[in-house]
Amino acid sequence: MKKFSFHSCGNYREDYAEELKIFETYFGRICLGLFLILFFAVAPFVVSAYMLYILNMIGIAAIAAIGLNILIGYTGQISLGHGAFFGVGAYAAAILATRLGLGFYLAIPAAGIITALVGMIFGIPSGRLKGLYLTIATLAGQFIIEYVLIHWDSLTKGTMGITLPAPKIIQWEIAGDKAFFFLIFISLVLMTWFAVNIMRSKYGRAFIAIRDNDRAAEGMGIPIFRYKLLSFAISSFYAGFAGALWAYYMISITTEPFNLGLSVEFIAMVIIGGLGNIPGAIFGATFITLLNEFLRFFTGLLMNIGFVVSFGLNMAPLREFTFGLVIVLFILLEPRGLAELWRIARSSFRLWPFSY
Amino acid sequence: MKAFRSRPSIMISRREENKKAELEIKSLRLTFGGVTAVKDVDLNVHTGELMAIIGPNGAGKTSLLNCITGFYRPQKGRITFNGTDITDLHTHQLVDVGIGRTFQNIELFPGMTVLANMTLARHIHCHYSFIHSCLFSPSVKKEEIRHRQILEEIIDFLEMQSIRKKTVGSLPYGMMKRVELGRALALEPKLLILDEPFAGMNLEEKEDMVRFLLELNQRWGLTMILVEHDMSIVMNISKRIMVLNFGEKIGEGTAEEISGHPEVIRAYLGDSGIL
Amino acid sequence: MGEILLQLNNISVVYSDVIQVLKGVSLSVEKGHIVSLLGSNGAGKTTTLKAISGLLKPENGKVTDGSIIYNGKNIQNQAPEYITRQGIIQVLEGRQPFKYLTIEENLRVGTATRSSQPYKEDLELVYKYFPALIPRKKSLAGYCSGGELQMLVIGRALMAHPQLLMLDEPSLGLAPLVVQEIFRIIKMINEEHGTTIILVEQNANMALQVAHYGYVMENGKIVMEGSADDLAKNPDVKEFYLGMSASGIAKSYKDVKSYRRRKRWL
């Protein structure tokens, strides 16, 4: 019997296979399917170029945020170096594309793999360090990578930056926001699906076990260090992949954006979206990207108001202030993040229209 | 018929070679920072035995267990299991070798459900690759379902059906101990090490636990090492008892021999005898 | 009957606004008595202690009904800082030392409720009760054995000069000799200082030996009460808590039946 319900009101599962499903109901699955079809068929053709640009940025950020969520939210290893890993991915793709002339379909995954290797190297301290000591070691990673990117002139061209060729499939060039929209969001859908699958298999369970009680995890036969490294590798793969997409999208890259601030933004996405929740990372990426854009727009607006100009006030710091304030409020008011708000919204549809 | 269904087939169908559990410890010594926690202890555990280790708090019982299960590294001595040297193996490798354990101060994952806790113990029995798990291929699904069936058998055996979806942190203490046993069984160990499984339990819970342990030991031939302070249980169910004091073995023998052993009475049991 | 120090009138406790743990518990504790609280795990004994000491709050629990009267004052739902300063000290289950403090520093934390007063004499007193702690004075509590820690946490509570001392499972995981020692000292504290003690124990045998009065809890309710001697003679208590068959002979775990027995009052 196929049950079709909006949201089940109890546990009606009939065999163990049903418990392995991602979606509790067919309704959920169909909804997501419809949403994706609509999204791909409609969004790129109706929204403005600026909106499309923002959507693309959200997509890229979401891939990186999913990766970080695997590391922080699931494995419990706080990393302050995700921004740098994003940069490693961007530079790896740029160098592979310009020096070796790899096509983007090879350069992007290869950049992800290179970043995963770098991530594993910076994950090595996790074998001995715990909690805050590890956090600071990843902070060290952030600074060391930043330094290398800037000062390894022969490879990265230092502060000059690198310009990437446009990605090509045989003869057809992927250029412009619309083409990138498809590249980015198809990647996002795939990467999300991989992440969800990893998390419901033995690997994801092992990560959670390490987060919750590493000694017991070891007692269950889980080689902790190897899994921590794996988590660092997966997370950096996502960061590197996103960074590579970003590099192609931006066409030309410099070392500037990959600073601690970017790492902090990624963490903010993960927390505001919801720790240990994969859709949450997408929500978080959306929220933070939109917030940044909004604040940029708003402070720009303020700067042009007559009296502000006449007083010579600089409104730009307001952006930083508000950004901080939003994070603080979010943590204080809904520490479980947007994913929790989404869950609450959905569960009020339980038994809809006859909610109790 | 409940009685038949409640026997995990993984345990029943264990082949003889999977039951084999010969543990041999030779002059084991463990020191931390000047204190000798375990002092040249020898111990042999044979297949099918239920061996108890008793002794005052701080006598080195848990330290000894931690050496066997790889949490501590002894300075001297050898531990072999079924003929292989396991002294230098890591904790997670020992699980592969077939040694499972429960902990003195429950080490469950309090935020997870009972089922999720037990599923973790199937980790070493999950054989699919990383790529397969990324795609969640049908083979992964099939394997996951098989593990679930095994877990359900253990849940049935330990009479935990009603709590399988409950968060472990919300369970009463005695239940948590039972979940921990269930999780250790899900590892399919050849040797099960139990560190104070009865502590903090009331009589009823103790009786249940004794019933499970005896069945595991007698009917399924699971070899066990038991560390416990409740003498009435230890004396009743264990075949052999070793007594530790200040890291040294001060006695070994059957329950009768130990309860009459003058040094054991002085150091551990006290003059009022069995509590 | 002597003076009542503590009175619980029909209290209910709810965690996180939904999970009801206590359903109308009433009990009274006479000044200078040792009262023991028996019952299975999850019956609500620890919750009862926490309701008294105010430690429910940090765990998102609340007394929703009834009243707790201590020395004539209503203390339900008060902050623990306030309640401890009234002379109620709870020794938590599972021995919770300050691992990174030395034994002596641990004991000093016990003076928190009366921080400006001298404490040297109290230290001497604790060391008198627990001479085993003297050689370990300067070592970190994290490195002490279970027996030493249990002595430490009881000693730490004594430093606060409690009027009402609540001990949660002091014998948990201790060797028989140490259990005897701990109970001997509990009795001594009660006799020498007149400290009123509430004792939550799984080891009903020992608990009823030292207690004056006892309550049996099941499923968040009091199901039986009486003087310790009466309880020890009660056939149900004998069977379910003391581990003796009704005829009084200690049972053997070897003849444990292969089915679950049920308590008659459930």
Place this chain on the structure above:
Amino acid sequence: MDFFLQLLVNGVCVGLLYGISAMGFVMIFKSSSVLNFAHGELLALGAFFFLALISWAKLPILIAFVLTLVGSFILGFLIEKFFLRPLIGEKLIFVIMLTVGLAAMFKGFILLIWGGNLHTYPEFLSESIALKLGSIYIAPVYTATLIISIIFLVLFGLFFKKSAQGIYMRSVADNQKAALSLGVHVRRVFALSWAIAALVASMSGIVLGIINGVNVHDLSSIGLKVFPVVILGGLDSIGGAIVGGIIIGLLETFTGGYLSPSLRDVVPYIVLVLILLVKPYGLFGLVEIERV
């Protein structure tokens, strides 16, 4: 040789500055296990408040100094009350992120009011406390730093080891539930530790301001410099903060002097990671006691 000695002295001086900047940080960590990412901004707030008092309100130095300390004490208290208290018992990462958010807020606030330019205090330290050892010159402000750091080291050492309040603070960091059960006023302990930390921070902010001038970007980057310092010393060790500070200070001045100025900022981190691999809890940090 002179160059070497001058570098050595400079390194120690800068290191001491790092050390006292880090002390407030350690204070917070020791009592509430919070990693404070807003520490640099706390330094900056103190420095700017002092600046406002002496150059806008034209108050005498001493009064301004005392007022700054009082103000930052209250500020620390309020931060704990409104922002940190609701998070007691939450995961580490939330608390970290909260302080990151606070840091952004404070920085934005300072930038709004004072802008990102360099401000300077009027000269007020007397040249008479400067030290001259042969060809090496130690500026008065460094002498003052030395004195302040020694005083604080002794003061905090005694406070945590001997005073009742100090022991209560450590007990709260160790096991909050047990501390609560013994009647330790946990909320007061947290509030007090933040208040004291903010006070110490603003004092070090003023000292830094005297030396390098007052600039919000510089001061908040000192907040990041604090991390290698405290981790090297061990997160919960006041003395470790000073030793870690001096090591990092020396590393910086020597790499700057002998290798290349651009390596200055990254070498301390490399050394930090290497040391952590050998000593995972820093040089003087408490080793986690685990019992299985």
